[in-house]
Amino acid sequence: MQTALPHAPGLPHAPGIGYKPQHYGALMEGATSTDGPVGWLEIHAENYMGAGGRPLAQLRHLSERFPISVHGVGLSIGGDAPLDDNHLARLRHLCDWLSPASFSEHLAWSTHDGAFLNDLLPLPYTDATLTRVCDHIDRVQEALGRPMLLENPSSYLAFAESTWDEPAFLAEIARRTGCGLLLDVNNVFVSAVNLGFAPQAYIDAFALDRVGEIHLGGHDEEADDHGAPLLIDSHGREVADPVWALLDHTLRRAGPRPVLIEWDNDVPAFPILEAEAARASRALAALEPVSA
């Protein structure tokens, strides 16, 4: 597999937002759309697999104005069954039509026995999982004719049978397949609280040279059976302060990267999302200039 730097020449090292149709007008008509902090957009691939209509028409207009990242949520790369050829063909069709700056998917599974479960389900980190995930990523990259980014999950539990830690597991996948990584800093924080590890240590162990994109999103706080905090990756509110601090830590070590604000539930008015993007912009601007 070719190993071109996954973040070059793809997305700009600027904030992006997860695109929601209710913000189409603000993005296309607002004076802020080109001067504001939002430098690119991410779409969920599965929302743009119809034959036509408004979704594809709007996406075509948006893509003339913004670099687009296509983020898949339904490929089930960690599934123990073979990848769905029909879905792979649909992804290929979308990427051929749109020529997005980036394509990414998740270290997770979501389909079993033909049933799509609509959640990112967890995997044990074993040699068997590693082999299967790498085979699937090879197939995706071959089918799409481009390298992909693989995103770290948010975890609510762990498997007793795991023999790898997550950063090493992801680094090994990237090494074997040539894929890049999508580092979701909120997921790191959520998993760290839920599973009891230090989030900075996770970042420090991560293959940051492979990171082509960073995600930020909001989480909710609940409690488990023992009263321990259990964070839920809900994407329904502002990014939490400790996650912003973890972003600063990540950027200081990794250098500038494309940073996405994800807000999928209880979607706010555009100015609120724009304010989050502006905060990401300040985090990027706070970095020492990197010599070329």
Added chain:
Amino acid sequence: MSAHHLSDQALFAEGLFSPELPTAETLALRDGRGHPAGRRFSVYRNNVASSLTEALEQTFPTVLKLLGEENFRAIAGIFLRREPPRSPILARYGAGFGNFLDEFEPLAHLPYLGDVARLDRALVTAYHAADATPLRAEDLAAIPPDDLPALRLALAPACQVLVSRWPLFGIWQFNQSDDAPQPPGVAQSVLVTRPEFDPIARLLPPGGAAFLAALDKGQPLGVAADTAAEADPDFDLPALLGQLLSDGALLHAPPEETP
């Protein structure tokens, strides 16, 4: 490995839909500090059930309104376990929901609910349907009158005809706005079409469903009009054609393939 051995993902998936199963124990799931995961597994259970219920709420807004949120969620919970999505494209989810409602005994007192579900879903399908350049009134006016009976027309990709034993259009309309009239006591057929990007539902006049079914089968305009007039003597071709053209529902039929 016994013949009855299920893969870990099979067990995990089974546990998502069966709260009574001890999935977290079976799969040795942990909390990260070595303790049993306990109800942490329920995070996934909740995500799956609530996200699929939400997908059904989005596709079936009129059914939701008729049943109320609490009833809808309870019924969606039964349906999603019986018929989980077969595709990661959630806009396609719910093809079987109308039939499920038809046969769901506790809802036998709402016999029209299945038709309402099929109408809700036709509107979603139309939203994502292929674009097409519709035939305009000018296009039809430019055709010599003598050629009209032999003209072959097709329905636009977004079009769907729903034939109902119930006042389907009236029921649907009554649940769209507060000042809509009470549904009448007659059977109604409905056309879903998409003039540009926003799907609409139209009440089909007498003979309308038969006319559109004939066109869809490839019958020329003259034959389709005769079929419709046989189905209902009140069939009014000019009025229906005018409506269909202004709603962007008709296309030139693709050229016939020569064998």
